[in-house]
Amino acid sequence: MAAIQSICVFCGSRVGTDPAHKRLAGELGTLLGAGGIDLVYGGGGIGLMGVIADAALAAGGRVIGVIPKSLSGVEIAHQALTELVVVDGMDQRKSAMIGRADGFAILPGGLGTLDEAFEVITWKQLGFHDKPIIVLDGDGYWAPFLALVDHTIAQGFTQPEAAALFQVVDSVDGILAALQGAPERP
Ligand code: AMP
Secondary structure, eight states, X not given: OOOOXXXXXXXXXXXXXXXXXXXHHHHHHHHHHHHTXXXXXXXXXXXXXXXXXXXXXXXXXXXXXXXEGGGTTTTTBOSSOSEEEEESSHHHHHHHHHHHOSEXXXXXXXXXXXXXXXXXXXXXXXXXXXXXEEEEOTTSXXXXXHHHHHHHHHTTSSOGGGGXXXXXXXXXXXXXXXXXXXXXXX
């Protein structure tokens, strides 16, 4: 099984109302940084995005941010990253993030995170990549998302096999365990 060298994390550009989300983002950043696994993310310095990047850098990790030129002011592009890739638009951002990572973790976030989560899952469904995708649902934040996916399956709009496109874990340690246990890609 090939070792995971980089993980792309999708998460909120806000910290949300529950302090547990910020804590988990920090824990994951520390775990990645200390474990020598590169963090690929959206390049912002705010919200959970900023928290995870800061924690990974503080633990000695490499952090690669990918941000569209037009958002670098809005999301306050992080100025201390190992590498900041500035792209023209959102499509290039997603392609670059998906291309540069060996696997994906979805942490709590808003509409942007949902967009990124569905994009990486549906690209896998269509065969554009075959990388592991892990949803961190320690506190039930993603329960409505998981219920929505189940609903589309129950109503015959999504094939039942789609439920296996991603794994759900309830702890930060579970993310790495799931990624490392993922079957080797061709
Ligand atoms: P949010 O979850 O809304 O705080 O957004 C998290 C990240 O997703 C931010 O970096 C947003 O710029 C990004 N984002 C928002 N909308 C999209 C989109 N349509 N495609 C890709 N990323 C997006």
